[in-house]
Amino acid sequence: MKAKKPFLLVVAFMLVASILAGCMGNNSAEKDTATEQKDEKKSLVVYSNSLSEGRGDWLTEKAAEAGFELELVEAGGGDLLNRIVSEKNNPLADVVFGLNQMNFETLKSNDLLVPFEPVWTAEIPEGSSEKDNYYHPLVEQRIFMIYNKDVYTEETAPKDWTDLIENEEFKGKYHVPGDLGGGTNRSVVYGMLMRHVDKNGELDISEEGWKEIEAFFENGYKTPEGEDANANLASGKVPISFTYSSGLPGIEEEFGFEAGIVSPEVGVPTTVEQVGIINKGKDQDTAAAEEFINWFGSAEVQGAWAEQFGSLPVNTKAVEKATEKMKQIREMTIIQEMDYTFISEHIDDWVEKIELEIF
Known part of the structure; x- marks a missing residue:
């Protein structure tokens, strides 16, 4: 019996080492998976004049939950428009939202937008989007x-x-x-x-x-x-x-x-806050920007935005989440x-x- 103890100790040591190695391997695999998931987050630079009163923080948090990593750049409408135009030869933004329809017309005329039709256009009033799909309405x-x-x-x-x-x-x-x-x-x-x-x-x-x-x-x-x-x-x-x-x-x-x-x-x-994709050249990959706009303009997200910040969404399915005051204004006025x-x-x-x- 005494002769067998060293052998048993070796076996026990090997068993413990094997378990520890397995745990370390699992931890390593988990870390690798987490790293991959982090790398899979879609990174976007988003310009907007509609990020005040907590909107920017809310958007960053909700977008992260949906798989987007946003870098937000905020400025007043006029300043933001001028900045985008000045960056025409070296665009930094992927997406812009919040500017009104006239500002977006200026961007369109300067060839600064990429046409794209979001999946939620069927949920907004007919004729609300720019006729060639260069920009689309979010909030009015x-x-x-x-x-x-x-x-x-x-x-x-x-x-x-x-x-x-x-x-x-x-x-x-x-x-x-x-x-x-x-x-x-x-x-x-x-x-x-x-x-x-x-x-x-x-x-x-x-x-x-x-x-x-x-x-x-x-x-x-x-x-x-x-x-x-x-x-x-x-x-x-x-x-x-x-x-x-x-x-x-x-x-x-x-x-x-x-x-x-x-x-x-x-x-x-009516001043309508729009959203569009910035034109960054012929080799541009707009997949992430398109996915973000599909998410952001959806009835679910626009409804939550309206509920949180008292806005009047253009998305007709999101209107039910608007405050009673906004619904009243919508009913009492025509465009x-x-x-x-x-x-x-x-x-x-x-x-x-x-x-x-x-x-």
């Missing part, structure tokens, strides 16, 4: 007039922007833009001008249209420095103003009042039909004329 911001319900009723409130000009009792009672740098302010202007398109007129707008814009600014209240347009709206000092759809709940909550919504028969302008290619070609000239001659 309807731009509309609002009024203080403590001052006006539905019957006494203006029914259209033209009422502000034609009805003397509204003079000085409505807020007008102090500048035309932002998309919302510009939407108010082009929404009015597009009713007066005239190829023989100045900058393709009739004389009547320019007179209307001039009267609009002349009879309105331009909020001076030190005052807040929304505070004036809530107090009743300037009880008529305008806003974009996802901005209304915050205004009402912050200033503690209820606003009425005006939807003219002709409809309201004004406009040629956004035409607007994109003219808006800078229109703004320049207004700022030089009317402001």
